[in-house]
Amino acid sequence: MAPSHAALDSAARAHRIDGRAIARSLDEETAAAVRAIVARDGAPPGLAVVLVGEDPASEVYVGRKIEACRRVGILSFEHRLPAQTTQDALLTLIARLNADPTIHGILVQVPLPPHIDDGMVLSAIDPAKDVDGFHPVNVGRLSTGTGGLVPCTPLGVMMLLDSVIDDMKGMDAVVIGKSNIVGKPIAMLLLEREATVTVTHIETRGLPDIVRKADIVVAAAGAPRLVKGFWVKEGAVIIDVGITRMPGEGGKTRLVGDVAYDEVQHARAVTPVPGGVGPMTIACLLANTVKAAEMRRGQKK
Numbered sequence: 001m002a003p004s005h006a007a008l009d010s011a012a013r014a015h016r017i018d019g020r021a022i023a024r025s026l027d028e029e030t031a032a033a034v035r036a037i038v039a040r041d042g043a044p045p046g047l048a049v050v051l052v053g054e055d056p057a058s059e060v061y062v063g064r065k066i067e068a069c070r071r072v073g074i075l076s077f078e079h080r081l082p083a084q085t086t087q088d089a090l091l092t093l094i095a096r097l098n099a100d101p102t103i104h105g106i107l108v109q110v111p112l113p114p115h116i117d118d119g120m121v122l123s124a125i126d127p128a129k130d131v132d133g134f135h136p137v138n139v140g141r142l143s144t145g146t147g148g149l150v151p152c153t154p155l156g157v158m159m160l161l162d163s164v165i166d167d168m169k170g171m172d173a174v175v176i177g178k179s180n181i182v183g184k185p186i187a188m189l190l191l192e193r194e195a196t197v198t199v200t201h202i203e204t205r206g207l208p209d210i211v212r213k214a215d216i217v218v219a220a221a222g223a224p225r226l227v228k229g230f231w232v233k234e235g236a237v238i239i240d241v242g243i244t245r246m247p248g249e250g251g252k253t254r255l256v257g258d259v260a261y262d263e264v265q266h267a268r269a270v271t272p273v274p275g276g277v278g279p280m281t282i283a284c285l286l287a288n289t290v291k292a293a294e295m296r297r298g299q300k301k
């Protein structure tokens with residue numbers, strides 16, 4: 001006897017979007033672009049990575065960024081400053097990096113220690129070197145669709161969506177999370193594609209019912225396993241941006257996303273954590289550094 005549709009459905013699993021593989025192929029393009037820049041200018045693009053303090057998670061991320069630069073041939077310059085560094089000292093370093101022609105991109109790892117004003121520091125970075133896309137000039141460009149450098153995680157999210165969706169026009173997209181570095185820029189990018197975008201957050205009333213209407217769900221609330229199976233419409237595409245470190249077995253930490261991955265197998269496609277958005281964020285940082293170098297040559301706007 002042929003299996004019933006219900007049996008087929010319950011056996012079907014969502015496509016797992018492989019962020020590591022997609023990041024690897026973007027890195028190949030970036031490496032080729034770096035080789036072309038070296039052939040033309042005699043020197044590769046340079047990225048300055050600034051880390052203030054000793055947050056262990058930040059150290060892991062910064063280490064990965066430096067290693068990724070080496071892989072594609074970008075020169076990285078690491079600036080590790082003690083936690084008690086003053087805001088003035090940090091602003092002085094940024095001014096020096098802004099003026100340094102061998103530096104094409106500047107990344108100041110956030111969060112910064114509490115005595116430093118993130119907004120002041122990010123606004124001090126030359127917008128043309130702002131590979132994070134956090135400077136108000138780049139935020140303004142993104143929201144008016146006028147070019148500039150786009151934040152890395154949101155860029156990566158769009159590439160993951162593009163790997164499974166041909167055209168987002170008219171689709172219902174729900175973004176959970178309203179941060180300046182993830183939720184808001186993703187909403188702008190989805191709007192540019194003519195999706196119908198609802199931006200929600202942890203305080204949104206009736207959140208499960210709103211999410212259930214979505215063809216595209218981007219979970220970026222930083223709330224482990226917030227999105228349950230019954231929140232998700234059959235056939236939706238889900239991007240999990242959340243990364244929370246939880247105590248795991250044997251004193252290790254384990255990473256938990258914002259989506260209850262095992263409960264959403266009736267989705268069309270879903271990203272894992274780890275191995276989804278995280279690797280894309282780093283690949284997009286490298287791509288943005290090349291973009292900044294090419295913008296300086298006046299080749300791209």
Ligand SMILES: Nc1nc(=O)c2c([nH]1)NC[C@@H]1CN(c3ccc(C(=O)N[C@@H](CCC(=O)O)C(=O)O)cc3)C=[N+]21
Pocket residue numbers: 060061064107108109110111132152153243255273274275276277278279281282
């Ligand atoms: N100025 C600035 N720019 C950033 O882009 C920035 C930042 N500050 N502060 C912190 C967040 C976080 N972030 C991640 C980068 C890579 C992974 C990543 O590679 N994740 C791996 C796992 C990494 C692990 O094992 O811990 C994965 O999801 O597969 C995650 C998170 C960039 N951030």
